Amino acid sequence: MSRNRISFDLAERLDKAPAPTVTLSLLGRIFSFLKPYTAYLVASFGVIVLSAGLGVAPSLLTGAIIDKGLLAGDLALLCQLVLLSLILLVVSSGLGLLESWLSANIAQGVTCDMKNRMYSHLQTMPHRFFTDTKQGEIITRMTEDISGVRSVITQTLASTLRNVSTIVITLVALYRTNWVLATAGVVLLPLFILPTRLAGKRRWAITRQIQQKRDESNQMLNETLSVSGQLLVKLFGREGDENRKYREINDEIRKLTVTETLTGRLFMSTIQIFSSFTPQLIYLLGGLLMMKGSFGPAVTVGEISIIVSLMTRLHRPVDDLLNIHVDITRSLALFERLFAYYDMVPDIADREGAVEVPRLKGQVTYEHVTFGYRPDAPVLKDVSFRVEPGCSYAFVGGSGAGKSTLITLLPRLYDVMGGSISIDGMDIRDMTLASLRRNIGMVSQDTYLFNGTIAENLRYAKPDATREEIEEACKKAHIHDFIASLPQGYDTLVGNRGLRLSGGEKQRLSIARVILKDPPILLLDEATSALDSISESHIQAAIKPLLESRTSLVVAHRLSTIVASDKILVVDGGGIAASGTHSQLLERSPLYKKLFETQFTVPVKEDDHGTTDHSFDGRAA
Numbered sequence: 304m305s306r307n308r309i310s311f312d313l314a315e316r317l318d319k320a321p322a323p324t325v326t327l328s329l330l331g332r333i334f335s336f337l338k339p340y341t342a343y344l345v346a347s348f349g350v351i352v353l354s355a356g357l358g359v360a361p362s363l364l365t366g367a368i369i370d371k372g373l374l375a376g377d378l379a380l381l382c383q384l385v386l387l388s389l390i391l392l393v394v395s396s397g398l399g400l401l402e403s404w405l406s407a408n409i410a411q412g413v414t415c416d417m418k419n420r421m422y423s424h425l426q427t428m429p430h431r432f433f434t435d436t437k438q439g440e441i442i443t444r445m446t447e448d449i450s451g452v453r454s455v456i457t458q459t460l461a462s463t464l465r466n467v468s469t470i471v472i473t474l475v476a477l478y479r480t481n482w483v484l485a486t487a488g489v490v491l492l493p494l495f496i497l498p499t500r501l502a503g504k505r506r507w508a509i510t511r512q513i514q515q516k517r518d519e520s521n522q523m524l525n526e527t528l529s530v531s532g533q534l535l536v537k538l539f540g541r542e543g544d545e546n547r548k549y550r551e552i553n554d555e556i557r558k559l560t561v562t563e564t565l566t567g568r569l570f571m572s573t574i575q576i577f578s579s580f581t582p583q584l585i586y587l588l589g590g591l592l593m594m595k596g597s598f599g600p601a602v603t604v605g606e607i608s609i610i611v612s613l614m615t616r617l618h619r620p621v622d623d624l625l626n627i628h629v630d631i632t633r634s635l636a637l638f639e640r641l642f643a644y645y646d647m648v649p650d651i652a653d654r655e656g657a658v659e660v661p662r663l664k665g666q667v668t669y670e671h672v673t674f675g676y677r678p679d680a681p682v683l684k685d686v687s688f689r690v691e692p693g694c695s696y697a698f699v700g701g702s703g704a705g706k707s708t709l710i711t712l713l714p715r716l717y718d719v720m721g722g723s724i725s726i727d728g729m730d731i732r733d734m735t736l737a738s739l740r741r742n743i744g745m746v747s748q749d750t751y752l753f754n755g756t757i758a759e760n761l762r763y764a765k766p767d768a769t770r771e772e773i774e775e776a777c778k779k780a781h782i783h784d785f786i787a788s789l790p791q792g793y794d795t796l797v798g799n800r801g802l803r804l805s806g807g808e809k810q811r812l813s814i815a816r817v818i819l820k821d822p823p824i825l826l827l828d829e830a831t832s833a834l835d836s837i838s839e840s841h842i843q844a845a846i847k848p849l850l851e852s853r854t855s856l857v858v859a860h861r862l863s864t865i866v867a868s869d870k871i872l873v874v875d876g877g878g879i880a881a882s883g884t885h886s887q888l889l890e891r892s893p894l895y896k897k898l899f900e901t902q903f904t905v906p907v908k909e910d911d912h913g914t915t916d917h918s919f920d921g922r923a924a
């Protein structure tokens with residue numbers, strides 16, 4: 304049975320992973336994390352060896368107490384030896400304390416370093432990594448896996464060292480005492496260890512099965528006792544089947560648990576039998592030596608007691624060491640898992656010699672841009688267009704046409720596969736990511752707010768923004784009055800812990816956030832969800848100042864946004880199918896006409912259709 308106290312789940316995952324190949328570089332990397340703690344490591348190594356050495360003292364002292372004190376009848380020496388035992392006991396428990404302190408320092412230090420490094424590394428990973436990684440996986444690496452490292456240090460590393468030193472020192476003490484009895488003891492060791500190992504293995508296997516069955520049972524409870532699950536059970540009349548299934552799982556758990564308890568008991572009994580019986584065999588052999596001592600060195604009663612008590616000290620470390628490969632394999636697998644994360648190269652990063660650009664004018668050029676989320680399935684094919692500084696282009700097209708994809712390429716959330724994108728004539732890949740992204744503001748289809756106050760969320764765009772600036776931005780985004788009406792105003796908590804904002808309010812907040820950032824280039828991905836006409840009109844009013852004096856690429860779903868833009872591009876079949884003004888396109892592009900009729904939300908007035916000079920301004924002002 305493993306004494307490495309990593310969680311059962313983690314142990315399971317590590318056991319399932321392909322066996323790690325031990326290479327020098329892997330070991331080197333592991334030790335590179337330990338390096339800052341070399342002083343602690345050396346100290347802890349010393350303490351461990353010292354306590355292992357002190358560990359044999361009580362046995363040796365007992366031997367001396369019997370031979371030189373009790374049997375020799377020397378009361379003064381007896382008292383001294385007893386006192387010495389007490390002192391040694393106190394010293395060794397003090398050493399134990401020191402060792403815990405040292406190893407806790409190492410373990411906490413290493414895990415803390417690993418977490419910090421992992422977190423900053425993950426910050427450099429591209430958007431694709433977060434969209435493609437299974438939910439929960441990243442958090443598990445950050446928390447459970449790195450915590451596993453703590454057990455590796457405090458358990459595997461320290462206990463291996465302790466076991467090896469205990470065994471070596473105990474063997475030396477054994478052989479110095481009496482080599483015949485020592486050899487007999489070593490020969491008898493497997494008698495003790497093998498049965499316990501077998502029982503331990505069996506027990507671990509059963510525990511594993513029980514855990515699986517428990518998971519099954521929990522899943523079943525979650526599914527069938529949930530509102531919708533129960534509804535399904537009732538409507539399909541499956542109560543009987545579900546009852547039977549549950550009984551079966553439960554029955555198996557019952558049987559397995561009984562077996563496990565029995566195996567556990569068996570485990571304890573074998574330990575008891577053998578640990579009690581091996582000393583008896585030593586006594587027998589020692590007796591033979593004492594009484595018919597012709598076949599070996601002479602032995603005293605005290606020495607026999609030394610051998611017996613030293614032998615029992617060997618059992619546990621030897622048993623542990625025989626299991627150590629399991630712990631070591633798991634530890635290496637754990638480090639491999641973590642290193643695999645450290646090794647992920649951020650494929651979207653600053654190029655060698657990337658330029659820190661100042662505030663750009665905002666001429667955006669897409670030239671023969673090709674892109675797909677998978678190399679074999681392009682979403683955009685050979686897309687070219689240019690937006691002059693300060694102009695607003697609207698992109699329209701069917702759902703899934705690639706509009707959002709098109710604009711996410713500009714801040715390099717993804718890199719183009721072919722062609723290029725440039726701003727003010729410079730390829731965006733030649734700019735530093737930070738300076739490129741400083742020049743771009745994005746209001747995405749689904750707005751995200753962090754847990755915190757409204758003001759904190761707004762300051763995310765500009766940490767040093769004054770209250771006046773924030774209010775100014777919110778007024779422009781038509782959300783100030785709403786915020787002011789809240790009892791706690793700008794200090795109202797939003798997100799999980801606070802106020803639930805409506806979709807429209809969230810959008811206006813994120814518009815205010817971008818107004819605060821004040822970038823020369825704006826990307827706006829209008830939400831497709833239809834809002835009621837009042838929210839709709841608020842949003843339209845909020846968007847207007849956002850578009851002013853900026854280059855903007857807008858994925859538009861609303862007529863008012865479309866007609867407010869300088870040019871409309873129809874995205875279809877991975878390319879730009881048509882372009883022009885609203886009225887031009889209505890005449891020229893049947894696809895646009897169809898989109899217009901089916902998709903564009905038309906707020907408030909019906910007679911807005913088809914005219915380019917109407918705009919939202921009139922109503923909003």
Ligand SMILES: Nc1ncnc2c1ncn2[C@@H]1O[C@H](COP(=O)(O)OP(=O)(O)OP(=O)(O)O)[C@@H](O)[C@H]1O
Pocket residue numbers: 434676677682700701702703704705706707708709748831
């Ligand atoms: N992260 C992603 N990984 C793989 N495929 C994606 C990913 N995001 C989008 N796609 C696919 O790329 C295509 C274009 O998606 P995109 O989001 O650009 O469409 P859209 O024009 O914005 O649609 P909508 O109007 O519904 O927002 C779709 O087929 C979509 O399934």
Ligand SMILES: [Mg+2]
Pocket residue numbers: 706707708748828858
């Ligand atoms: Mg989209």
